[in-house]
Structure formats: C-alpha cells, structure tokens
Amino acid sequence: MTAHQQPPRGTAPARTYPDRWERYSPRERIVHWLWLGGIALAAAWSVSALDIEWAFFADAHEQAVDLVERMWPPRWSYLPRIVQPLIETLHIATLGTMIAVVFALPVAFLAARNTTWNQGTWLIGRAMLVLSRSINTVIWGLVFVAIFGPGPVAGICAVAARSVGFIAKLVAEAIEEVDAGQVEAVESTGATTLQVYGVAILPQILPVLIGTTIYRWDINVRESSVLGFVGAGGIGLLLYASINQFAWSQALVILIAILGIVIVSEALSAYVRSRIV
Amino acid sequence: MMAATASYPRRWRAPGLFGSPGRRLAFWAVVLAYLAWSLSTLNIDTARVLAGLPRAWTILERMVPPDFSRWHLLLTGMAESIQIAIAATIAGAVFSVPLGIAAAANLSPRPLYLAARAFIVVGRTFHEVIIAIFFVKLFGFGPVAGLLTLAFSSAIFLGKMLAEDIENMKPGPVEAIRATGASFGQTFFYAVVPQVLVKTLGVLIYRLDSNLRHSTVIGIVGAGGIGQTLSASFTRYDFDFASAILLTIAAMVAFGEWFSDWARRRLR
Amino acid sequence: MAAEVQAAGRPRPLLAVEGLAKVYPTGKKALGGVDIVIDRPQLVAVIGSSGAGKSTFIRCINRLVEPTAGRVLLNGQDIVALDRKGLRAARRRIGMIFQEYNLVERLSVMQNVLSGRLGYVGLLAALRYRFPPQDIQAAFALLDRVGLAGYHDRRADALSGGQRQRVGIARALMQRPDLLLLDEPTASLDPKTSRQIMRLVRELVAERQTPAIINIHDVALARAYADRIIGMKDGLIVFDAEAGSLTEAALTQIYGEEDWSSPQEEDEDIPAGAAAMASLGMTS
Numbered sequence: 098m099t100a101h102q103q104p105p106r107g108t109a110p111a112r113t114y115p116d117r118w119e120r121y122s123p124r125e126r127i128v129h130w131l132w133l134g135g136i137a138l139a140a141a142w143s144v145s146a147l148d149i150e151w152a153f154f155a156d157a158h159e160q161a162v163d164l165v166e167r168m169w170p171p172r173w174s175y176l177p178r179i180v181q182p183l184i185e186t187l188h189i190a191t192l193g194t195m196i197a198v199v200f201a202l203p204v205a206f207l208a209a210r211n212t213t214w215n216q217g218t219w220l221i222g223r224a225m226l227v228l229s230r231s232i233n234t235v236i237w238g239l240v241f242v243a244i245f246g247p248g249p250v251a252g253i254c255a256v257a258a259r260s261v262g263f264i265a266k267l268v269a270e271a272i273e274e275v276d277a278g279q280v281e282a283v284e285s286t287g288a289t290t291l292q293v294y295g296v297a298i299l300p301q302i303l304p305v306l307i308g309t310t311i312y313r314w315d316i317n318v319r320e321s322s323v324l325g326f327v328g329a330g331g332i333g334l335l336l337y338a339s340i341n342q343f344a345w346s347q348a349l350v351i352l353i354a355i356l357g358i359v360i361v362s363e364a365l366s367a368y369v370r371s372r373i374v
Numbered sequence: 375m376m377a378a379t380a381s382y383p384r385r386w387r388a389p390g391l392f393g394s395p396g397r398r399l400a401f402w403a404v405v406l407a408y409l410a411w412s413l414s415t416l417n418i419d420t421a422r423v424l425a426g427l428p429r430a431w432t433i434l435e436r437m438v439p440p441d442f443s444r445w446h447l448l449l450t451g452m453a454e455s456i457q458i459a460i461a462a463t464i465a466g467a468v469f470s471v472p473l474g475i476a477a478a479a480n481l482s483p484r485p486l487y488l489a490a491r492a493f494i495v496v497g498r499t500f501h502e503v504i505i506a507i508f509f510v511k512l513f514g515f516g517p518v519a520g521l522l523t524l525a526f527s528s529a530i531f532l533g534k535m536l537a538e539d540i541e542n543m544k545p546g547p548v549e550a551i552r553a554t555g556a557s558f559g560q561t562f563f564y565a566v567v568p569q570v571l572v573k574t575l576g577v578l579i580y581r582l583d584s585n586l587r588h589s590t591v592i593g594i595v596g597a598g599g600i601g602q603t604l605s606a607s608f609t610r611y612d613f614d615f616a617s618a619i620l621l622t623i624a625a626m627v628a629f630g631e632w633f634s635d636w637a638r639r640r641l642r
Numbered sequence: 643m644a645a646e647v648q649a650a651g652r653p654r655p656l657l658a659v660e661g662l663a664k665v666y667p668t669g670k671k672a673l674g675g676v677d678i679v680i681d682r683p684q685l686v687a688v689i690g691s692s693g694a695g696k697s698t699f700i701r702c703i704n705r706l707v708e709p710t711a712g713r714v715l716l717n718g719q720d721i722v723a724l725d726r727k728g729l730r731a732a733r734r735r736i737g738m739i740f741q742e743y744n745l746v747e748r749l750s751v752m753q754n755v756l757s758g759r760l761g762y763v764g765l766l767a768a769l770r771y772r773f774p775p776q777d778i779q780a781a782f783a784l785l786d787r788v789g790l791a792g793y794h795d796r797r798a799d800a801l802s803g804g805q806r807q808r809v810g811i812a813r814a815l816m817q818r819p820d821l822l823l824l825d826e827p828t829a830s831l832d833p834k835t836s837r838q839i840m841r842l843v844r845e846l847v848a849e850r851q852t853p854a855i856i857n858i859h860d861v862a863l864a865r866a867y868a869d870r871i872i873g874m875k876d877g878l879i880v881f882d883a884e885a886g887s888l889t890e891a892a893l894t895q896i897y898g899e900e901d902w903s904s905p906q907e908e909d910e911d912i913p914a915g916a917a918a919m920a921s922l923g924m925t926s
C-alpha cells in the first residue's frame with residue numbers, strides 16, 4: 098500500500114518486472130479446451146445424426162421468397178370466418194385456466210412440505226406436479242382427443258392438465274415460504290388443519306396464486322392457438338387446414354389474428370399483474 | 375379431503391381480494407355470466423363428453439402396463455429429440471448474439487433497435503408448432519424442420535434475454551473501456567461480455583432444457599423427434615406404447631430440469 | 643519531455659479548449675462556452691457546485707459527451723473535428739479516471755490494467771490477451787508504482803475502493819496519456835485514502851510530465867494538491883488562477899454566499915430562514 102513512498106522516482110522502473118503473463122494457467126486452459134471439445138462433439142453428433150439434406154438449404158431463400166409472395170396480400174375477406182374460432186381459442190384458454198386453479202390449490206398444499214400430511218402424500222403431490230408439467234399442452238391435447246374425441250372439450254382439459262402443475266408448483270413454493278408465525282398463531286387458537294390453511298396460509302399466498310394464474314392464462318392463449326393441430330379445438334384447426342390446402346393468403350390472415358390476440362392478452366396480463374403484485 | 379381444501383378457501387378469499395360483499399357478489403356474477411356465455415358458444419356435445427368418461431377408463435386400462443417392447447423405436451425417437459434440442463440450442467445461441475446486441479437500446483442505433491425488437495415480439499408470439507409447420511413446408515418432413523424451428527425460437531428467446539442483460543449492465547465499465555480508445559468489438563468483449571456472461575450461460579442451460587421439452591412436441595406436425603412416434607401411436611390406438619413414450623418423456627424432462635437447476639447452481 | 647518542448651519555446655499549448663459548449667437533448671445548457679489553456683504539466687482542479695457542469699466539461703474533452711460547439715486542441719489537434727477512427731486514436735492518448743472506478747469487476751486486476759492498451763492491439767489479440775511483452779512489463783511496473791504489486795491476479799470485485807481506484811489509475815496510465823481526466827476520483831473514498839490518491843496523482847503528473855484535470859468537491863484537497871484551480875458556475879468558468887490565490891471571495895463567487903470559515907457540520911441543519919439571516923450577518 099505504501100509502495101509509492103519508495104525512494105527511486107524515475108520513469109524507468111528500478112526493478113525488473115516480468116514481461117510475460119498468462120490469463121489462464123495451463124490446467125485452466127486444458128479444461129477450457131475440453132469444454133469446447135465436448136460442445137463441438139455434441140454439436141457434431143447432433144447434426145450428423147440428424148441426416149441433414151444440405152441441398153435443401155441451397156434454395157431455401159428462394160422458397161421463402163416464393164412463400165411470402167404467395168401469402169401476400171392477406172385475404173381479408175376470410176376474416177369473418179375466423180372470429181368464432183378465435184373466440185373459441187380464448188375460451189379454451191380461460192376455461193382451462195379456471196379449472197386448473199381449482200385443482201392446483203389442493204395439489205399445491207399436497208406438494209408443499211409444510212402443509213402436506215406425510216412423506217407419502219408429499220410424494221403423490223410431487224408426482225402430480227412432475228407428470229402435469231413434463232407433458233406439453235399439445236401432447237395432453239392428443240390424450241384428451243383420444244378420450245373425448247375432437248373438439249374444444251379436449252382442448253380445455255389439455256390446457257387445464259398442463260396448467261395445474263405450473264400453477265401448483267409456484268403456489269407450493271409460496272406456501273413453503275409463508276410466515277410461520279402467523280400459522281402458529283392461528284394453530285394456537287385450536288383451529289382445525291383446514292381452518293389454518295384457509296385463515297393463515299391462503300391470504301398470504303393469494304397474490305402469488307392470482308399472479309401465476311393470470312400469467313399462465315396468457316401462456317395458455319398462445320398454446321390454445323395450436324391445439325387445433327391435434328383436433329382439440331380453436332383457431333389451430335383452420336390454420337392447419339389452410340396450410341395443408343396451400344391457402345397461404347388465408348393462413349396469413351389467421352397468423353395476423355393470432356399475433357393480435359396473443360399480444361393483446363400478453364399486454365393485458367402484464368398490466369393486471371402489475372396492478373396486483 | 376381435496377374437495378374440502380378447495381371449498382374452504384373460498385370463504386376466506388373474499389375479504390382480502392374484493393373488499394366488500396358487494397364486490398364479491400359482482401365477481402361471482404361475472405364468473406357465472408362468463409361460464410354461461412362461453413359454454414353456450416362452445417356448443418359442447420354433452421353426450422359425447424359423457425361417453426368419453428368410460429372411454430377414459432378403457433384407455434387408462436390399456437395404457438397400463440406401458441409397453442416398452444419396442445424400445446429401439448422409443449430410443450431412436452428420444453435420441454433424435456435430444457439431438458434436435460442440442461443442435462438447436464447451439465445454433466440459436468450463435469444467432470442470438472447479433473440479435474441481442476441489436477435489441478439492446480444502449481448498444482444499438484435506434485432504427486436497428488426498433489427493428490430487432492419488433493422481430494422479437496412477432497417471433498415470440500407464434501407457438502413452436504406453428505413455426506414448425508412452416509419449416510416442414512419449406513424443408514419437408516423430418517428433423518431438419520424441427521431443428522430449424524427450435525433454433526429460430528431459441529435465437530429469439532436467447533436474444534431477448536441477452537438484450538435485457540445488456541441493458542441492465544453497469545454503464546460505467548463500458549464507458550471506461552471506450553474512453554481508452556478501444557473499438558466497438560473490444561469494448562464488447564472487455565466490458566459487456568464479462569458483465570453478462572454468467573447470466574447468459576444460465577439462460578442458455580435453461581433453454582437447452584426447454585428445447586428438450588419442446589422437441590417432444592414439434593413432431594406432431596412432422597418435424598421429427600419422439601413427438602412423431604407419439605402422435606403415430608395415438609392415431610393407431612397404440613395406447614400401451616403411447617404410455618411408455620409419455621413416461622419416458624416425463625422422465626427425460628424431469629432429468630433435464632434437474633440437470634439445468636444443478637448446472638445453473640454450479641455457475642457461481 | 644513535454645517540459646523540454648515547453649522550454650524550447652514551442653508556442654503550442656498542451657491543451658487548449660476554445661468556446662466549448664454543450665446543450666443536452668433535454669434543452670439543458672450545461673456548458674456555455676468554456677476556454678482554458680494548459681501549457682505545462684500541471685494538476686488543474688475544477689471545483690463548483692453540483693450541476694455546475696464539471697463532469698460535462700471533462701467528458702466533452704474526450705467526447706464521451708458530444709460537445710455542441712467549440713474546439714478541444716490536444717497537442718494542436720482538434721478532437722471535436724475528428725471522425726470515429728480519429729477519435730479512437732485520440733482517446734488512446736487521454737486517460738480517464740472515474741468516481742466509481744468503473745473497473746470491469748469480473749476481470750482480474752491485470753486484465754483491467756491491460757485494457758488500457760486496447761487501442762494498440764487488434765481484436766483477436768485482445769481476446770486472447772496477447773499484449774506485447776513491454777506492455778505486460780509496464781503493467782507490472784505500474785501496479786508496483788500504485789502500490790498494488792502482487793495483486794495482478796485478484797479479481798477487481800475483491801478489492802477495496804482505494805485499491806480499485808489505484809487500478810483505475812494504472813489502467814489510465816497504461817495508455818501513456820498526454821492528458822489525464824479525473825472525474826471526482828476521491829468522492830467515494832475515506833479522507834486518508836483520498837489524500838493518498840491525490841498525492842499519487844500529483845506525483846504522477848510530475849513524474850510523467852502529463853497535465854491532469856481533476857473534478858473535485860473537496861476544496862481543501864484541491865488547495866493542498868492542485869497547482870491551479872478553475873471555478874465553474876452554471877456552465878461557465880468564473881475563476882481560474884493559481885491554487886494559492888483561491889480566496890474566500892473567490893469561493894463565494896463560485897459557490898454562492900456561505901460562511902467559509904465555520905466548520906462544515908454546523909450549517910447542515912439550519913432552517914432556511916436562519917441560514918438567510920446568517921448570510922446577511924456575514925455580508926453586513
């Protein structure tokens with residue numbers, strides 16, 4: 098710290114200093130190369146096994162331009178036909194989310210360590226979370242179409258099935274973080290377990306529950322736009338049909354409509370959440 | 375037990391949320407009105423839904439036990455999904471860097487910034503399955519379409535996150551490096567990269583995990599991976615094989631999530 | 643060296659600022675035509691109340707803030723007129739030191755110091771930290787000079803404020819600058835460390851024959867270490883003289899009316915009315 102009080106004061110350093118310095122030690126360097134090599138290998142394995150037909154890429158830009166030309170201009174006269182499916186899409190998202198909340202609450206209490214009954218019920222709760230979350234909404238759609246046949250009911254169930262895990266996971270985390278003092282205070286009045294949950298825990302997690310639900314709703318609007326691809330109702334059905342019939346200018350109208358509802362619902366959800374939380 | 379837990383809260387939700395009984399009443403009125411409206415417009419075929427319930431039981435019965443005898447088919451599909459996810463994450467990461475810089479208000483000129491942001495907003499809107507079907511039309515059925523789909527949406531997601539990290543970094547070091555006479559590239563690598571690297575790596579790992587999840591679904595429209603196998607097994611009423619696939623997907627997704635949490639914790 | 647040039651009677655000043663003005667996009671007129679000439683290596687302190695335009699002035703010199711009008715002549719070259727490439731070349735010769743140090747925290751001390759040479763190496767070399775041996779030697783020497791020998795592999799965020807500022811100084815000196823700009827380098831440091839840093843800067847100005855402009859709020863520090871003091875008010879220079887000639891009248895001119903001889907702490911809680919009466923008492 099006091100080196101600047103050293104006697105020699107000249108422009109040339111009195112001592113000699115090293116003129117070599119390496120940022121990384123040889124070992125660090127080897128580790129870096131190993132990482133790079135590993136990533137390169139993973140990339141090579143992935144790309145080679147995918148059997149990519151590189152020739153396709155050669156004229157991809159021409160194809161893309163061709164596609165754009167066929168899409169433009171959008172066929173606006175088709176718009177009235179898609180209003181009903183758009184509303185259906187929103188209904189699927191909303192009803193699915195509503196059902197999900199009803200189921201998510203008990204699952205969350207099961208999956209939170211401090212409110213579950215025992216190790217067994219906790220495991221059941223966790224298993225429900227994992228199952229619900231690890232299967233994509235569209236795949237849930239496949240399952241429910243097999244059960245209920247094509248239509249919006251399958252879509253609503255698919256949205257609900259996927260959302261239960263999403264909402265319950267975040268709510269369970271909130272439950273695990275509730276203020277234990279308030280819970281004990283209510284417990285000490287001799288309240289039953291369910292009363293404790295209702296009086297002491299629910300009010301504390303309510304903001305999380307509402308926020309998560311609204312957030313999930315806007316994700317679900319996006320998800321419902323494709324549920325029709327597997328026959329689970331909504332606008333996706335018409336989009337899939339239009340594309341398969343090469344009715345590109347019609348598909349463009351649908352895409353613009355989806356863009357509209359997704360952006361609006363995202364903005365709405367962000368606005369409501371900022372008001373609440 | 376569950377029903378009781380669910381019904382109890384309702385009595386307590388009201389005061390905190392709505393304030394007065396009048397507003398609580400209004401809330402439930404709105405909910406009921408919405409239910410009436412939506413259920414009537416959806417024209418749900420009640421008979422078919424009711425018929426579905428016993429069918430659900432049959433399907434469930436046929437799903438148990440899951441049939442792993444065609445494991446090689448399962449394994450090929452899984453491997454393809456994983457390959458799609460890895461390749462797409464790497465390709466997406468590469469493209470996300472220029473996109474992220476362009477979409478960072480503090481690094482990029484105004485017109486470029488606006489264009490990049492608009493691109494991100496539009497690109498994020500469309501579900502992977504929609505993007506996939508376009509790539510299938512352009513490149514034909516198979517994993518290439520899936521790879522391109524996930525690469526595209528990864529680039530957009532990673533670009534957006536990168537742009538946000540760049541916008542949130544400390545401006546001081548950037549200014550200091552710029553003041554030494556460093557070029558844009560040098561300033562980027564000396565002042566920006568160190569500030570955003572760890573966060574970006576975390577996001578990258580997260581994206582690898584979520585690509586793994588998405589790669590199971592784009593197969594529905596023929597873009598390769600296990601989703602294609604799954605979708606085929608459903609259309610062939612091959613429910614025991616489908617349940618085997620579903621279980622494998624769930625296991626892989628759970629593992630991916632665990633791995634991503636673990637890896638992100640290890641990044642100091 | 644510069645002193646020899648001066649002794650040889652070369653007319654060109656080291657730094658000449660002519661009519662430098664800045665109006666921010668908000669419409670705020672932060673600099674209203676500033677002229678100064680520095681013709682020998684000296685430590686020039688710029689004082690003035692908050693918002694007087696000190697930072698704007700210093701940042702207009704290396705164009706971190708783009709001036710609206712005026713010229714900045716460094717060794718006769720007008721920096722304001724330079725294009726991007728020329729500006730980068732000019733910035734290499736101007737070292738800057740900041741109040742918040744502005745080190746890249748996740749990089750090591752050595753990486754931070756070497757970043758002072760970025761203007762002289764290509765992008766690839768910079769990425770691989772391939773700096774010429776004499777730069778590396780100079781970096782070690784400078785770290786020793788600022789009292790941080792042995793700290794080269796420490797990460798910058800593991801240093802104290804005073805140590806960080808020393809790294810900042812080393813980084814600026816790595817540029818072998820013709821001019822040093824310091825924007826409140828001691829404002830985040832304790833009084834003792836502040837004095838150490840000021841002493842260091844003063845010694846370096848003498849050793850390297852480099853003029854330095856330093857923004858500073860601490861009038862006592864400015865008096866003790868600067869050769870020359872410039873007072874700014876509302877974007878204009880209202881005082882410019884030897885450090886010794888900074889009188890109370892001059893301070894009043896720069897900062898407004900205040901009892902300069904009373905201890906600072908006392909007037910902190912005086913209500914507005916009482917303060918006004920005190921200042922009336924002072925003038926009467």
Ligand SMILES: Nc1ncnc2c1ncn2[C@@H]1O[C@H](COP(=O)(O)OP(=O)(O)OP(=O)(O)O)[C@@H](O)[C@H]1O
Pocket residue numbers: 666667668670671672690691692693694695696697698699
């Ligand atoms: N980026 C900017 N945009 C608009 N106005 C600015 C900007 N930066 C500074 N100003 C204004 O210009 C004036 C001078 O600011 P400057 O930062 O130069 O003052 P200063 O003397 O350095 O003050 P301090 O002692 O507090 O650091 C102030 O009124 C300030 O509000």
Ligand SMILES: [Mg+2]
Pocket residue numbers: 696697698857
């Ligand atoms: Mg300032």
